[in-house]
Amino acid sequence: MSEWLIYRGAGAPHDGIAELPPPPPWRDFDGAPLVPPPAPLDPGSERRLGVLRRQARYHRPGTHERELVNAALYLRRPLLVTGEPGSGKSTLAHSVAYELGLGRVLGWPIVSRSTLRDGLYQYDAIGRLQDLQIERSAGTSGAEDSAGGIGRYIRLGALGTALLPSSRPRVLLIDELDKSDIDLPNDLLNVLEEGEFTIPELERIADRAPEVAVRDDDGRIVTVRHGKIRCNAFPFIVLTSNGERDFPAPLMRRCIHLQIGVPDKERLAGMVRAHFGDEAAERYDSVIDSFLARSPGDVRAVDQLLNAIHLTQQAGWVDEDETRQRLTAELLRPLDRTR
Structure with a gap:
């Protein structure tokens, strides 16, 4: 029965993600245009995977873990991983990215002040206003004052980057969700269900600037059309929790729940x-x-x-x-x- 496993937990990189069957009809997304493949694993992943990434080889998830990781991949659902601190919850995301060749793991560490917008994008409105004032006082206002110039002041967050349309899923680690305030789990519901979000600052000017170039969390320049980003391959999202709080039923319904026990x-x-x-x-x-x-x-x-x-x-x-x-x-x- 192991033939159905895309993530095998063996630590050897392979192209099994290409064998992932189509999503359920209710989780099929059609975002475009597709962005280029992401950068390879960064030093942060290498630290977690051990010297020469040996933990990817030695890390042998149990049958239950492998099955639920694959359930999340097949169903295009986030994986909510709970367990004690240091039990390997976040390492699981890096292990999946390494084995399936899904590139750099996007990370969104949660604190009590985190908001949904922090994960989606940042807009430096003050910086843009200051630059416009400098340009006008210097008599050089024009090109940067156009609607398209706003893209210089927008940067996608980790969640926003994960939702960019791509041919293969990105891996996103939303770490320690239980540290958030009471609203964030509910705020995530629509984005996780619909696989898309809008950037109001770009949506308002879509008639004048239907395509705006912004920078993503990888530092790449990507194009946003009509102020909306919609995924194509739903990202593999790992939400971790130390079990310090309960989450609302609507969030649990949208996730595959994996409880990791104390390492033996x-x-x-x-x-x-x-x-x-x-x-x-x-x-x-x-x-x-x-x-x-x-x-x-x-x-x-x-x-x-x-x-x-x-x-x-x-x-x-x-x-x-x-x-x-x-x-x-x-x-x-x-x-x-x-x-």
Whole structure:
């Protein structure tokens, strides 16, 4: 039954995305014109995937994870991933982008002040006004004062860029959605359902400037027609949550929900190999065991384990070293306890 899997979780890049069947009729989009393919993975992805991207090879998602990732790909639905901090929620987006060759992962880190417009686009109205005033005072007003000149002051955000029409889906990571204010999850509903949005500043001048060149989150110049952006291939969107709040039912209805459990020893060993080499898991087996030795309810992040191993490696301590044991205990202290 594994033949249906587009994302296989094996860490080897392949062109399986070309075999993705057509979307359901209610998730079929027809945005145009198509934009060029995105840039390859950036250093941010390489850091997450480990030295020489080895975590892409060692990261072996379970059957449940692989199936739900593929369900999101097939159904053109966002994937809502919940789990403890450091459980690999955001790494999943980078793993999919790497394996399927979908280019740079677009990232939108959420904070309490984040709004839908932050993810879609930014418009520097003050900068445009200042430039117009300078040009008029210098007697050079004209070309930049035209309707089309407004494009210089608009830049698409990560979500807006993900929705640009392309032949293959972009990968978008909306990180820690549970940090947002109460309105953002509801504000996302229409965009996620319709796969499109308008830029009012461009829509108002569409009769005079039907096509406006703007810059996207990748830094490329792209064309917006009639003030509207509509996707062609719906992006692969990963929304992460640490489980600190519940989301409204309408958002849950639009998403595929994946709950990631605490990493077991096998997965932790794979992460350690990815960042420290093939022999590291065996060498630092005791540190991994210390990480797993938690009381019920304790919260720990994988970053703590990697920090402890890195410090041990750099200082050259041995397993019996009292200093290593003391500092490892400090670095692996549960996040929900100060002492």
